[in-house]
Each structure stands twice: as structure tokens, then as C-alpha cells.
Amino acid sequence: MTLVQCLLLASALFSVGVYGLITRRQAVAMLLSIELMVNAANLALVAFAKYAGAPTQPLVLFTLAITVAEVAVGLALVMLLYRRYDDTLLDAASETKG
Amino acid sequence: MNSWIHVLSLDLAVVAIAAAVMLVDALLSLRGKSLGWLVVAALTGVLAASFFVDVVGVTPHGAYVSDAWVLFFKRVFLVAAILGILGSIDWLEQRASRRQAEYYALVLFSLVGMMLLPGARDWVLLVVAFELMGVPLYVLAGYAKNDGEPDSPKLAAEAALKLFVTGAASSTFTFFGLALLVGLSGSTMIGQGVQPSPLASVGLLMIIAGFGFKLGAVPFHFWVPDTYQGAPTPFVSFLSVAPKAGGLAALCVILMSTGWIGSHELWGPAIVLLSVASMAVGNLFALPQTDSRRLLGFSGIAQIGYVLIALAAATEQGLAMALFFIAAYVFTNLGLFLVVHAAAENMGGHGIAQMSGLSRRSPWLGGALLVFLLSLAGIPFVIGFWAKLFVFLEAYRAGLIVPVLIGIVLAVVGLFYYLSVARSTFMAEGTSDARIHSGLALRAAIGICLAAVVLFGLWPDPLVEGANAAARAFMAGR
Numbered sequence: 001m002t003l004v005q006c007l008l009l010a011s012a013l014f015s016v017g018v019y020g021l022i023t024r025r026q027a028v029a030m031l032l033s034i035e036l037m038v039n040a041a042n043l044a045l046v047a048f049a050k051y052a053g054a055p056t057q058p059l060v061l062f063t064l065a066i067t068v069a070e071v072a073v074g075l076a077l078v079m080l081l082y083r084r085y086d087d088t089l090l091d092a093a094s095e096t097k098g
Numbered sequence: 099m100n101s102w103i104h105v106l107s108l109d110l111a112v113v114a115i116a117a118a119v120m121l122v123d124a125l126l127s128l129r130g131k132s133l134g135w136l137v138v139a140a141l142t143g144v145l146a147a148s149f150f151v152d153v154v155g156v157t158p159h160g161a162y163v164s165d166a167w168v169l170f171f172k173r174v175f176l177v178a179a180i181l182g183i184l185g186s187i188d189w190l191e192q193r194a195s196r197r198q199a200e201y202y203a204l205v206l207f208s209l210v211g212m213m214l215l216p217g218a219r220d221w222v223l224l225v226v227a228f229e230l231m232g233v234p235l236y237v238l239a240g241y242a243k244n245d246g247e248p249d250s251p252k253l254a255a256e257a258a259l260k261l262f263v264t265g266a267a268s269s270t271f272t273f274f275g276l277a278l279l280v281g282l283s284g285s286t287m288i289g290q291g292v293q294p295s296p297l298a299s300v301g302l303l304m305i306i307a308g309f310g311f312k313l314g315a316v317p318f319h320f321w322v323p324d325t326y327q328g329a330p331t332p333f334v335s336f337l338s339v340a341p342k343a344g345g346l347a348a349l350c351v352i353l354m355s356t357g358w359i360g361s362h363e364l365w366g367p368a369i370v371l372l373s374v375a376s377m378a379v380g381n382l383f384a385l386p387q388t389d390s391r392r393l394l395g396f397s398g399i400a401q402i403g404y405v406l407i408a409l410a411a412a413t414e415q416g417l418a419m420a421l422f423f424i425a426a427y428v429f430t431n432l433g434l435f436l437v438v439h440a441a442a443e444n445m446g447g448h449g450i451a452q453m454s455g456l457s458r459r460s461p462w463l464g465g466a467l468l469v470f471l472l473s474l475a476g477i478p479f480v481i482g483f484w485a486k487l488f489v490f491l492e493a494y495r496a497g498l499i500v501p502v503l504i505g506i507v508l509a510v511v512g513l514f515y516y517l518s519v520a521r522s523t524f525m526a527e528g529t530s531d532a533r534i535h536s537g538l539a540l541r542a543a544i545g546i547c548l549a550a551v552v553l554f555g556l557w558p559d560p561l562v563e564g565a566n567a568a569a570r571a572f573m574a575g576r
Contacts, residue, residue, distance in 0.1 A: 014274055021267055027259065034266045041273035048281030056280050062222055063273050066229045070266050073236045077262055080243055081255040090263075094256065 006047035014040035100155035116206035123199030134187035161220035170568035171216040182336030188537030204234035216347035257328025272308030312345035316375040323395035335435035376403030411496035418569035419488040426485040433547025434470035455528015475516040480555035
């Protein structure tokens with residue numbers, strides 16, 4: 001694989017994540033889509049380190065740590081949603097209006 | 099040259115306070131409001147120290163640069179956190195008395211993230227600080243989980259999830275853009291810059307998108323009204339000002355760094371577009387709102403449009419006036435949300451119609467509300483007037499004539515909804531004449547905001563000079 005192929009793969013993965021985020025209404029599926037997007041970014045970071053010698057590899061550790069913190073909060077919020085509505089569909093939770 | 103401990107002493111002090119809050123809560127189990135007052139006192143100490151301790155300097159490898167620019171932002175963040183916590187003390191004691199320490203600790207951790215942002219000169223530090231600012235806010239937005247508004251169902255889960263999903267998604271955009279830019283430039287320093295190329299432009303746009311989310315600029319604004327409506331109002335007073343100042347600081351650091359593909363021709367039009375879209379969407383969508391929090395959400399989107407127009411000017415003066423605007427916005431919007439909170443606690447809800455008769459039930463709150471509304475609308479002799487005037491003037495000088503004209507027209511549109519709130523509180527008859535009771539801390543916070551809005555409105559020079567010095571230091575040291 002070359003750098004360009006890796007970046008194309010990362011972009012494709014990222015696009016799949018965006019597509020999932022837009023189309024899914026299930027909160028857990030949206031979390032999974034976000035994970036997919038993060039991993040696409042990680043793939044691009046690693047690819048740049050391997051093929052272009054850029055100092056991006058350590059960055060992956062930071063993005064992973066940040067994402068873990070985010071997902072921990074996100075899953076707690078999904079639990080909150082489930083307790084409130086007995087469902088994890090985001091459509092159930094659209095009571096704010098105006 | 100100061101050692102890095104000196105350079106970061108204010109931030110370390112806030113970390114220490116946050117750790118102490120959690121320890122004190124675990125060991126002593128303080129009752130009542132004392133913990134909140136202690137945090138306010140400690141943060142006031144840090145704010146005072148910022149005027150006496152010399153923190154100018156650079157950390158090893160130049161990852162963090164501290165100068166007048168950083169100090170200006172740190173003071174703005176500290177003031178916002180102090181006022182935000184002061185406004186929350188009574189609400190926390192009433193509605194979440196067993197979960198007070200976590201609230202303060204989360205606000206403090208978010209504050210540390212903000213305080214690190216303006217001085218970051220390394221992509222890694224910038225991104226980590228930005229997430230440190232963001233993640234506690236997701237938790238805080240859902241803090242009212244046991245607490246239904248008198249007139250509406252519990253919205254905490256929805257408010258927090260909407261903030262979280264947009265926030266987490268936008269940070270993945272930041273990560274991907276970061277991968278492209280650091281990969282192409284071969285260095286994690288922001289000032290390094292990259293050769294102009296389509297791929298670099300894509301990276302820059304993805305990063306602007308990621309950071310634009312916290313600013314709440316159009317088209318990254320969808321979370322704003324929903325989260326403002328569902329999150330606890332005293333927290334929204336903090337959320338509506340401090341992260342926006344943080345987003346502005348990060349955007350300035352990224353866009354204005356030298357050596358950057360950010361020649362102004364490249365990102366200038368993008369920022370002008372964001373600015374005009376924010377002013378238009380914010381002002382026009384605010385018109386039909388019936389909930390005061392949603393109205394203020396859209397008004398906040400519009401106000402960010404005014405800041406961005408000064409940023410688009412890309413001059414030292416324009417930057418200074420953007421700083422002045424955001425400082426003015428902190429006092430005005432924070433105070434306004436706290437007044438709305440105090441009124442809603444007593445009047446049964448946050449609807450604009452439910453505010454009717456506020457001035458009769460509490461002339462003091464009604465007067466404060468009027469002053470804050472006039473400041474947001476930009477009426478002379480309150481701080482918001484100078485902010486708007488300076489911002490438009492600098493953008494005009496930089497040749498952005500059409501966006502300024504659009505902005506002025508939309509600012510006039512803004513008068514309608516600001517004054518419709520004022521009319522409801524002053525003219526309309528309320529259902530009750532009972533006096534309004536609010537806690538000492540809440541009244542103190544509103545009083546400080548009111549004093550700042552009026553005093554800086556009559557005498558804006560000190561704040562303007564501070565903003566000028568900050569912008570000068572930033573442009574010289576970038």
C-alpha cells in the first residue's frame with residue numbers, strides 16, 4: 001500500500017462513519033459511527049508516519065485517550081436517555097422545540 | 099526567562115483547586131453552600147494573582163507561549179467561571195445538593211482546558227486542551243437529570259446527547275484535519291505551516307469545522323437552542339459564553355499563525371461566509387421564538403457572527419475588537435441568563451410570556467434584564483454598544499463593506515426580539531404581584547455583571563486598552 005491508497009481508505013472509512021451518523025437514529029449506532037470516524041483519522045495518522053515520516057504516530061495515543069473519555073461520557077448519556085424514555089432512539093428525545 | 103512552572107502557574111493553581119474540591123468532598127462532606135463559596139474565593143484568588151504573578155514566558159520546545167494575549171483570555175475565562183459558579187450555588191443546593199462537588203470540579207477542569215487554549219502553539223496541546231474544555235461540558239449539560247422544569251418534561255438527556263453527538267462528531271473532524279495537516283507539514287508546531295495544496299485546504303476546512311462547533315457558528319449551530327433549553331440555566335450562563343471565547347482563541351491561534359497556508363486570502367472568505375450566515379440565521383430564527391432560552395440561543399449565534407466579522411478583518415485592531423466584543427459578551431450574556439434563571443424559578447417557566455410583570459414583581463431584576471437586553475442590542479452607553487460599534491468599524495476599515503452593511507441591517511432586526519422581551523417584562527400584566535426571592539449568590543453574580551456592563555459602557559477605555567495590548571502581543575509573538 002502507498003500513502004495515497006491508505007488516505008483513500010481512511011477517507012472511505014470516514015465517509016461511512018458520517019453516513020452512519022446521519023442516517024442512524026439509534027444512539028448506540030451513532031456512537032459506533034463516531035468510533036469509525038475516529039479510527040479513520042487514526043489510520044491516516046499512522047499512514048503519514050509510516051510513508052511520509054511525519055511525527056504523527058504518537059498523536060494516535062492522544063486521539064485514542066480523548067475518544068475513550070468521550071465515549072465513557074457518551075455511554076452514560078445513552079443510559080440516561082434509556083432511563084428517561086425506555087428507548088435509545090434519538091427520535092423519542094426531541095421534546096425541545098421552537 | 100521563567101521556568102515552565104511559572105509560566106503555567108495559574109493553570110496549575112486551577113488544577114489544584116479542582117483536585118482539592120474532590121478531596122474535600124470525599125473527606126469532609128461539607129454541607130450546604132460553603133463549598134461553592136470556597137471555590138469562588140479560590141478562583142478570585144487566582145484572578146487576583148494573574149495581576150501580580152509574572153507568567154510571561156515559553157515552555158520547553160515552544161509548545162506553550164504565555165504573554166499579554168494569554169493573560170487577557172485567562173482573565174476572561176476566570177471571570178466567566180467565577181460568575182457562572184456564583185450563579186449556580188443556590189440552584190445546586192436546592193436541586194442537586196448531593197452532587198455539588200462534581201459540578202464544581204467539572205467546571206474547573208473545563209476551565210483548565212480553556213486557559214490552556216490561547217497559549218498553545220502545538221497541535222497536540224491545542225487539541226487536548228480543546229477536548230479537556232469540551233468533555234466536562236457534556237456531563238454538565240445533563241446535570242439536571244432528576245429535575246423537571248415546572249412547565250416542561252425533563253430535557254436533560256436530550257440536551258446533553260445533542261451536545262455530545264455534535265461535539266464528538268466535530269472532534270473527529272478535527273482529528274482527521276489534524277492528520278492531514280501534521281502529516282503534510284511534518285511538524286506538530288502550529289506555526290510550521292504547509293505548502294498550499296488541495297489536501298491542505300481540506301485539512302484546514304475540517305479543522306475550522308471542528309472548532310467552529312464550540313463557537314456555535316452557522317452551519318455548526320444545531321445543538322445551540324436545544325441544549326440551552328434542556329441544560330440547567332445557571333450552567334447555560336457559563337456554557338453560552340466561556341466555550342465561545344475558547345473557540346475564538348483557538349481559531350485565532352490557528353488562522354493567524356505565520357507560515358501557515360493561512361494566507362488571509364485563503365481563509366478570509368470562509369470566515370466572512372460563516373459570519374454573515376451566523377448573523378442572518380441567528381437574528382431571523384430568534385424572531386419567532388417563545389422560549390427565552392431558545393431566543394437567547396439564536397441571539398448568541400448572531401453575536402458570534404459579529405465577532406467573526408472582526409476576525410475576518412485579520413488586522414491587529416480587528417483582533418483587539420474581537421477580544422473586546424467577547425469580553426463584553428461574557429458579562430452581558432452571563433448576566434442575562436442568570437436573570438432569566440432567577441425569574442423562571444419564581445414565575446413558573448422560561449417562556450417569554452411567563453416573564454410578564456417581572457419588573458413589577460422585582461424592579462431590580464427587571465431593570466437588570468433591560469440593561470442586558472439593551473447591551474446585546476447595541477444601544478448607546480452600555481458595553482454592547484461599543485463592542486458592536488468597534489467591531490463594525492474595524493471590519494469596515496479592512497474593506498468588508500458589504501458584510502458590515504448586512505450586519506447593521508440584521509442588528510436592527512435584532513432590536514425587535516430583544517425589545518419584545520423587554521416589553522413583555524415591563525408592559526404586560528403578570529398573574530401575580532408576589533415579590534421575587536432569589537439567593538444571595540445569584541444576586542451577587544447578577545449585580546457584578548450589571549456593574550461591569552454599565553461601568554464599562556460609560557468608561558470602556560481600560561478594557562479596550564487590555565484588548566489592544568493582547569492583540570499587539572499576539573501579532574508580535576506569533
